[in-house]
Amino acid sequence: MIHIESLTKAFGALTAVDSLSLDVSEGEVFGFLGPNGAGKTTTVRMLTSLIGPTGGRAEVNGLEIGRDDDAIRACVGILTETPGMYDRLSAEKNLTIFAKLYGVKDVVGQVGKYLRMLGLWERRGDEAGSFSKGMRQKLAIARALLHEPKILFFDEPTSGLDPEAAKRVRDFIAELKTEGRTIFLCTHNLDEADRLCDRIGIFRTRLITVDTPANLRRRLYGRKVVFHMKRIDPAWVEAVRTLPFVKEVQAVDTKLVVGLDAPEEHNPVIVRRLVEAGAEVQFVGEVRHSLEDIYLNFIRQETEGPQPVDN
């Protein structure tokens, strides 16, 4: 759906996007993570044919940027970083204008459909300037969807929203995912990316890494299981360490942290060994590193070289 080859954008001496190569499949939600000024918005602007690249090429829905710009703009939906509404016009008028600009056939029907879907129908006659930040964001999402685009670009969709409004927006994006739309999501909210995205690209002028959230965790930390016990005996640590499939063992307070490749298969064996050795296993759980840890580690690696991995 999106194919990018060595895409580059320089503004004079400053390179904002450097040789970005990436493929996003149909129906995928792709998270594009990076710090402020990393070049995420510039990338989105290039992929939505708002600005041209200075190098490389990209195809969006089989259309070449720089050559099929009008067609690309007609088939993608974009939620810009700021909603950018016409504050003196009603919500309905705002959407009607954009529906006409996108050449929507049933303008009234589409505008009504998305006003209802996003819970704005009752306020359709109110000026957009009187809306709360969350409502404006929902209106901007409706605007991006009016022409039923197959590909959506969301630039910080929950930025500046209160938790409740952010959740509503996130839930709506999750709904769009089930409709099979391809979503390119730029976000700072790592929890949001973790929940919504099939794959994540960590980006800072260049693409640092790209993978599923689970694979990124595995690549960085491996899989670790924590066994909570009433107390720890050094002999139990040794008993576990001698098992052939155990990669590493660490005792932390009354917990035993064990590195494994296949916890589903090996956990029962470890529990049995511990019980036989006299341990009282209270419960077992997998250590799950937050996406924030992963993101920060990759960003630090990019700037400062390889980083030690904390458990």
Next chain:
Amino acid sequence: MDRILTIIDKEWAEVFKNRIVLFTIGFMPLIFTILPLAILFFSRGESVGNTDVADLPPSFRAACGSIAPADCLQIFLINQFLILFMMMPLIIPVAIAAYSIVGEKTTRSLEPLLATPITTVELLAAKSLAAAIPAIVATWACFIIFVVAAPFVGAKPVVVASIFSPVWLVAVFVAGPLMAIMAVNFAVIISSRINDPRVAEQVAAVIIVPLLGMLFGQLAGVIVLNVQFMLAAVSVILIVDVGLIYLGARLFQRETILTKWK
């Protein structure tokens, strides 16, 4: 064409809700029409004699010929009012375009607009027409009001007839629209550099300076607003229009707007 009409509809729906713009479009032309009518009213009557006319520029005095001194004075005054009717198509589009373009910049609504399939030529044309049409309509409407009302405030038929001279007709119906186009494109150029619509409007208002020069030149008798002068002025405006449209169109590119506009 549908997209151009959509943008014009949007511009008018939004801009006409702005009180400052509404004042510029409605109140200012009204003042510019009432003021000359009031002066005609107070300069009517038989008390005007040859000594009053003696202060008029000699070239104008000679052109009056056998016309009565009071009528000659009124015709002279009317010719000064022509500048007011030429100011309208300059001031109104500047106000609309400044609020429209700088307004879109400050509310960040230009990017979603540029993300639609509309071409930049369509967008610039729509914004230009949305600013120029009200100016042209207001100028023409005020001209008609002036012509219709002049006899009622004491202007004699010979005075009213002078309003229908080629100079007036060229100024209102040819120079007016061309000046509106000039003002819009000038406002586009100014708006690309400024983030406050009021400042943009004030800076773009320098476009009326040449017109004020014409007014003072005429009052001093240095310039005579005849057909030759008006046609020369129209030719200059036309050349300036072409230059400003070229510059405006170059500035009004997606990439330039998103990356270079301040």
